[in-house]
Amino acid sequence: MASSPKREVNNNSGENGDNGDQGELHGEHNEWKFRAPYKVHDNDPNFKARYNGSCHCGKVQYQLSREKPLDSKYCHCQTCQKLHGAPFQWAAIFHKEDINFTSGHHDLGWYESSEKTCVHKLPCKVSCAYCRTPIMDEGRNMILLFPTLINWESPEERKNFDISCHMFYPRRVVDIPDGKPKWTGINNSSELCADTPQDVIKKRKREVAEEDKKKKEEEDAGAQDAHGGA
Numbered sequence: 001m002a003s004s005p006k007r008e009v010n011n012n013s014g015e016n017g018d019n020g021d022q023g024e025l026h027g028e029h030n031e032w033k034f035r036a037p038y039k040v041h042d043n044d045p046n047f048k049a050r051y052n053g054s055c056h057c058g059k060v061q062y063q064l065s066r067e068k069p070l071d072s073k074y075c076h077c078q079t080c081q082k083l084h085g086a087p088f089q090w091a092a093i094f095h096k097e098d099i100n101f102t103s104g105h106h107d108l109g110w111y112e113s114s115e116k117t118c119v120h121k122l123p124c125k126v127s128c129a130y131c132r133t134p135i136m137d138e139g140r141n142m143i144l145l146f147p148t149l150i151n152w153e154s155p156e157e158r159k160n161f162d163i164s165c166h167m168f169y170p171r172r173v174v175d176i177p178d179g180k181p182k183w184t185g186i187n188n189s190s191e192l193c194a195d196t197p198q199d200v201i202k203k204r205k206r207e208v209a210e211e212d213k214k215k216k217e218e219e220d221a222g223a224q225d226a227h228g229g230a
Contacts, residue, residue, distance in 0.1 A: 036096035055133035060104035077168040091144040
């Protein structure tokens with residue numbers, strides 16, 4: 001009886017979306033483990049853990065040192081809807097240095113959505129390679145964490161993660177009349193939807209008018225400088 005061919009495992013890209021390192025720490029393909037956000041802060045006295053989070057199976061666990069995210073928002077784009085299997089994505093922005101993986105940072109899997117590859121290429125989606133819980137989106141400079149993974153100990157801690165706005169709201173599958181700004185695309189880089197409170201829309205119009213005025217003044221000043229140096 002013929003034996004089955006031996007399967008080869010690629011330790012650089014992994015199988016089934018995991019990172020394929022089999023728990024190793026050394027080698028060029030494991031350098032990411034020693035850089036933020038995957039660097040472990042075991043002996044760092046400056047890292048003060050405020051929150052604990054984990055995936056569904058518990059293999060991946062982490063701490064957060066920042067009391068409030070830099071921003072928090074709901075994204076209604078179709079990519080987030082599909083990847084999360086949910087009406088929208090709740091994302092909280094942190095610096096990469098704000099997170100400390102205490103367990104399972106070798107049990108992570110990557111997914112780069114534009115090229116649809118499992119190679120660790122920024123920006124990319126990060127998930128538990130075992131239970132597939134989405135952990136975060138890793139960007140080039142920041143990370144987008146998913147607050148539902150955090151084990152809050154009080155309503156006050158949960159309130160720290162209240163959203164500031166909605167993005168890609170026209171693509172929503174459910175209405176959320178919460179009085180928050182609702183953008184047609186990326187916040188501050190697109191138009192506000194009619195669902196947005198009128199005072200917020202008026203404020204945004206004033207901000208855009210001031211930005212346009214400042215830009216025109218800078219262009220006029222540049223033109224005068226160029227003319228004077230001619």
